[in-house]
Amino acid sequence: MKPEHVEEFFKRLQAQRPNPTTELLYHSPFELLIAVILSAQMTDVGVNKATAKLFAVANTPESILALGVEGLKEYISNVNFYTAKANNIIKTCQILIDLHGSQVPDDRKALEALAGVGRKTANVVLNTAFGHPTMAVDTHIFRVSNRTGLAPAKTVEGVEKKLLEVVPEPYLTNAHHWILLHGRYTCKARVPLCAQCIVADLCQWPDKYEFGAAEGMAHLKSLTLKT
Structure with missing residues (x-):
């Protein structure tokens, strides 16, 4: 072209x-991060259905970590590969607490070091949450x-x-x-x-x-x- x-x-x-934006529903960079991790091989509609239930009871690294893998799975069971994603999310919550003061880092290298976060997920978070010109x-x-x-x-x-x-x-x-x-x-x-x-x-x-x-x-x- x-x-x-x-x-x-x-x-x-x-x-x-x-004013385009993601169709994933979120109210903080952390909620967006969790939604994007869940979105792999899923529709946004399906992810939003899961996060509506999850974020109503747990929407911080500490509160999701407190659920544990088994507790988290109950909220995201409609999502494809929910067991693997639950494990990654729990690991990511621990990393955020231990290394980033429970905040989502505005940095590609730090994001890609989180469990379940690859380049595409990092790009979505950097772009949508922090306004970086990523693809x-x-x-x-x-x-x-x-x-x-x-x-x-x-x-x-x-x-x-x-x-x-x-x-x-x-x-x-x-x-x-x-x-x-x-x-x-x-x-x-x-x-x-x-x-x-x-x-x-x-x-x-x-x-x-x-x-x-x-x-x-x-x-x-x-x-x-x-x-």
């Missing part, structure tokens, strides 16, 4: 969602970046690196959310909604016309003519 098209790509996504590349972002030609690469790390190179600075902080939400609701995996896509004309995907891109592009043109 050409630089001028990348600029327009994010200009439109910004107009569509001026947490999940399946949606990987798909959209490759399909549209925005930042094509064969690996998650490659997509992350390219996005940080091509996304214009004014859009960096929110770019992760815009791309993710576009992938979740429009540029879907099996049946993308190209007829409704606000960036269909900028997209480089050769198969987009099979999914109604021409209709979407005509609609965009009519809107431009009206303005």
Whole structure:
């Protein structure tokens, strides 16, 4: 995708969602961290169902640690791999208490040293809780970046690196959310909604016309003519 098209790509996504954010429900950096750990191979809806029950009774490292692994599992049993995640969360709570004064660190190295926290989770926390211009590349972002030609690469790390190179600075902080939400609701995996896509004309995907891109592009043109 050409630089001028990348600029327009994010200009439109910004107009569509001026204040994008995660759909995980949280009220503190710690709650966000726990929610993101639980979100691996889970929908946000499923995680929110679990954390609504959990955070009502325990939403600090000390209170979750007091539950223990077995107690925590009772609240997150609807989450995939809940036993492994419960073990990681308990370990993470202990580390936060012992090394960080019960606070979530605003530092990549410290975050990735927590149990159950990899680069993607660290990127989400750094971006959403602390406003860092990071790119947490999940399946949606990987798909959209490759399909549209925005930042094509064969690996998650490659997509992350390219996005940080091509996304214009004014859009960096929110770019992760815009791309993710576009992938979740429009540029879907099996049946993308190209007829409704606000960036269909900028997209480089050769198969987009099979999914109604021409209709979407005509609609965009009519809107431009009206303005």
